Amino acid sequence: MPPQPRKAPTALPVLPYRKPTKGRDYWVIDDVLPDADAVRERCLAKDDWVKGYPYTSETWPGLRTMPGLEPAELARVERLVKKSTGAKELWVQEAPGGGTLNHNCIQVVGEGESEPRPHTDSRALCRYAAVLYLNPGVGKDCGTAFYRQSLPGGRLGGNVVQAPHNNLVEALGTRFVPGDHFEEDVRVPHKYNRLLLYNANLVHSATGYSGTTLEEKRMTAVFFWMA
16 A cells, blocks of 8 residues: 555644733742741651652652641641732632542652653642742752743743633643643742742643652642632
């Protein structure tokens, strides 16, 4: 048979763009916990870690344990979130079937266990998301960045998932996105005891990981709120 013509790759939809602006789309709050060292030591002493990649067939990386912060600590964080965003009320939304996002979850990810993975969080489950950095020994390049689409011909696309879509997979129509489809737009450096709070429908990702032991790896607490 004669060779079949190769189909050109289908172009992915172009997202709307909203420049991530501090105080509107994301908020950086330093010195969040009065005793971050005690929280970190408590987390390092945990023995109920659930393993992800590369230790199991899970797609999420590293180690996880829940809950992370104790009620008084979490209440302090939520007061700061309300003050920053103007939200009157925050709550954790149940997913269909009764599940929830991994809210107030400690995540530990080391060098070689993952790479930047631009994504959004589900609009159906959260309006705001946040990451609290809990390792003083991790470098600034292990923070978080917001990304936007990088299109053929050097053009730039968007970074926001809007209705009727709930997440990036729905908005793009596929979970198989080329590795060069996004480029970094705005970076927030890692800093110990810093909370990075952001609109959950913005494309974002951790920028890097480091360390090989539990004490050395990037340790964060992550949160997801409806408002």
